[in-house]
Structure formats: C-alpha cells, structure tokens
Amino acid sequence: MKQGGSNMNKVFETSDDADRVRSAREWIKVLATYRTPSYGRSIFELCVTIFPFVALWALAWWALSVSYWLTLAISVVIGGLIVRLFAIQHDCGHASFFENRQVADWVGRALGILTVTPYDVWRRSHAIHHSASGNLERQGMGDIHTLTVREYRELSGRDQWLYRLYRSPFVLFILAPSYLFLLQNRLPIGFMGAGIKYWTSAMGTNALIAAILGTIYYFGGLEPLLLIFLPSTIIAASLGVWLFYVQHQFEDTHWDREEDWDIHEAALEGSSHYVLPGVLNWFSANIAIHHVHHLYARIPFYRLPDILRDHPVLAEAQRLTIKESIQGVKLNLWDEAERRLVTYKQAKATIAAE
Numbered sequence: 001m002k003q004g005g006s007n008m009n010k011v012f013e014t015s016d017d018a019d020r021v022r023s024a025r026e027w028i029k030v031l032a033t034y035r036t037p038s039y040g041r042s043i044f045e046l047c048v049t050i051f052p053f054v055a056l057w058a059l060a061w062w063a064l065s066v067s068y069w070l071t072l073a074i075s076v077v078i079g080g081l082i083v084r085l086f087a088i089q090h091d092c093g094h095a096s097f098f099e100n101r102q103v104a105d106w107v108g109r110a111l112g113i114l115t116v117t118p119y120d121v122w123r124r125s126h127a128i129h130h131s132a133s134g135n136l137e138r139q140g141m142g143d144i145h146t147l148t149v150r151e152y153r154e155l156s157g158r159d160q161w162l163y164r165l166y167r168s169p170f171v172l173f174i175l176a177p178s179y180l181f182l183l184q185n186r187l188p189i190g191f192m193g194a195g196i197k198y199w200t201s202a203m204g205t206n207a208l209i210a211a212i213l214g215t216i217y218y219f220g221g222l223e224p225l226l227l228i229f230l231p232s233t234i235i236a237a238s239l240g241v242w243l244f245y246v247q248h249q250f251e252d253t254h255w256d257r258e259e260d261w262d263i264h265e266a267a268l269e270g271s272s273h274y275v276l277p278g279v280l281n282w283f284s285a286n287i288a289i290h291h292v293h294h295l296y297a298r299i300p301f302y303r304l305p306d307i308l309r310d311h312p313v314l315a316e317a318q319r320l321t322i323k324e325s326i327q328g329v330k331l332n333l334w335d336e337a338e339r340r341l342v343t344y345k346q347a348k349a350t351i352a353a354e
Contacts, residue, residue, distance in 0.1 A: 037099060053085065064223050074228075079233070091300055096301075118201040121185075125142045128140070134254050134261060136255050149333050178234050181234075185205075188201065255334055267294035273308075281305075287301065291318045292308070
C-alpha cells in the first residue's frame with residue numbers, strides 16, 4: 001500500500017535536503033496572506049455550531065419521553081458538533097480564530113467546558129506537539145506513541161505485547177479517548193508542578209462542568225447524563241482521536257532524528273490531507289487539511305479550503321482517503337531505513353534480514 005504522501009515527496013523533493021527545507025519555508029510566505037481572521041466570519045461559525053448544539057441537546061432531552069434509541073441517534077450528531085466545537089477551541093489556542101488573544105482565550109476556555117477539556121492545559125500541550133512533531137527524539141505530549149523498528153526489537157517480549165495492546169484499535173480509538181477526555185483531563189497532567197495557571201484551568205473547568213451536569217441531574221435525573229452527555233462525549237472523543245491519528249500516522253509520513261529534523265519540513269510532509277466528504281469537513285472544521293495547518297497554524301480553519309483552491313499543488317499533496325486511513329491502522333512501526341511506517345510483519349522481515 002502506497003499512500004498519498006509520495007505525492008508530496010514528488011512535489012518538494014529536489015537535488016538535496018537543503019532545497020527541500022527551503023521549499024517548505026517558502027510556503028510560509030505564501031500562506032501568511034491567509035492568516036487574518038474575520039470577526040464576522042468567526043462569530044458566524046461559532047453561532048452555527050453553538051445554536052444547533054443547544055437545540056439538539058434540547059431535542060434529545062425531549063426524545064427521552066419518546067424513544068431511547070431516538071435520543072441516542074441525536075446524541076451521535078451532538079458528538080459531531082462537539083468535534084467541531086473542539087476544532088474551534090483548537091483555533092482559539094492558535095490565536096487564529098480571533099486576532100485579539102484575550103478574546104480567543106476566553107472563547108476557548110468557555111468551549112473547553114463543552115468539550116470537557118481544560119483550555120490552558122490543552123493549549124500548552126498542543127503547542128509542544130507542534131514544536132516537536134516529526135522529531136523521533138522528542139515524542140511525548142500530544143502524540144500517538146510510535147516506536148521505530150529498532151526500538152521495538154530491543155523491547156522485552158512483555159513490553160512488545162504492551163506496545164501492541166496500546167496500538168490496538170480498541171484501545172487507541174475506544175478506551176484511550178474515553179479515559180483521556182473523561183478522566184485524564186480532570187487534572188493538569190504533564191503540568192502538575194508548572195504553576196497555578198494550569199491547576200486553575202483544570203479545576204475551574206471541572207467546577208463548571210460539575211455545575212452544568214448537576215443542573216441537568218436536578219431537572220432530568222440520570223437519563224440525560226447517561227443517554228446524551230456520556231455517549232455524545234465518548235463519540236466526540238473517539239472521533240477526535242481518530243482524526244488526530246490519521247493526521248500523522250500514514251505510510252509516507254515524515255520523522256527524523258534531532259540532527260536532521262526541521263520543523264517546517266516535518267510540518268508539511270509529516271501531516272496528511274485527509275480527503276473527506278463536505279459534511280465531514282464541516283463537522284471537523286477542515287482540520288483534515290492538516291498539512292497546511294501544521295505549516296502555518298495561525299490560519300483560521302475557514303480559510304484552509306481557499307488555500308487548496310488557490311494552490312492545487314497543496315490540494316494534491318499528502319492525500320489520504322478514508323479507505324487508505326483504515327488500511328493504515330495496521331502500520332505501527334517506523335522503519336528508519338525505508339523512511340515509512342510498516343506493519344509488524346514487515347518489521348519482522350526487516351529484522352530477520354539484518
């Protein structure tokens with residue numbers, strides 16, 4: 001299976017690595033012209049997400065008296081809207097949704113209550129992800145942990161089994177998202193000793209979530225919590241982790257050791273262009289155009305399609321279809337010699353040949 005990343009290599013590969021790095025950096029000058037958000041457009045995008053979210057919550061609550069299955073069906077759509085709210089929160093964290101940093105931060109903090117994600121904690125961990133993406137020696141916060149073939153070979157049998165368990169679809173896309181959003185986000189994990197700001201973010205978000213859920217319980221009992229809040233949050237968490245996974249986990253992604261790593265090259269070539277139907281692009285707020293976002297994170301999500309329209313070379317680069325993304329789940333190890341993600345079977349053959 002050879003996926004869309006090879007297109008990007010053809011577009012940007014020149015006689016030496018230095019030329020490739022300059023090509024990635026040159027795109028920054030082009031993309032800078034798209035960075036300025038429109039207050040009107042941003043408010044519009046926020047409203048067409050918040051209002052349906054509230055309306056569908058009310059509809060799902062009413063549907064409890066009609067059919068639990070109808071309530072759960074509505075909760076699936078609510079989950080999609082939570083993904084979109086998270087994407088807007090994500091843009092606020094990059095200061096791309098509003099030019100005013102304070103406005104962006106407070107909108108992001110408010111949205112963090114609905115996405116059960118403490119904004120300031122998440123913004124810091126996500127900044128770390130952007131600053132180290134594609135660097136094999138700086139994997140950590142905000143990443144899907146990925147071993148090289150050599151690192152996997154050096155593990156004990158028990159640790160290899162644990163790695164396989166971690167990378168299994170059930171753990172990665174069902175258990176881990178639920179744990180991350182429902183439990184781990186309740187504490188400023190990774191920043192426990194980094195200052196009061198992160199504790200305030202986590203505890204303040206927790207308090208407001210508890211107040212909202214307590215109010216819902218007071219007026220509706222457990223049913224709206226168990227049949228609307230919980231399923232919609234878990235669905236959104238799993239969809240969000242899936243999107244994050246496919247944005248960097250594809251066969252021809254890009255990783256380097258520290259001495260060879262370049263932030264711009266890694267951003268452009270190590271992020272996918274996930275080709276989704278229009279309705280899914282709407283629910284995910286164009287985050288599937290991830291190669292452009294990672295290279296220039298200050299661009300508001302609603303300007304990303306304009307870039308693909310104006311620059312077809314970027315529209316064709318790093319293309320990853322839904323079918324290819326599903327097939328790519330079996331790719332779990334980075335082969336440094338081949339410079340691609342491989343299956344355990346392919347890694348075994350590589351190890352046997354050494």
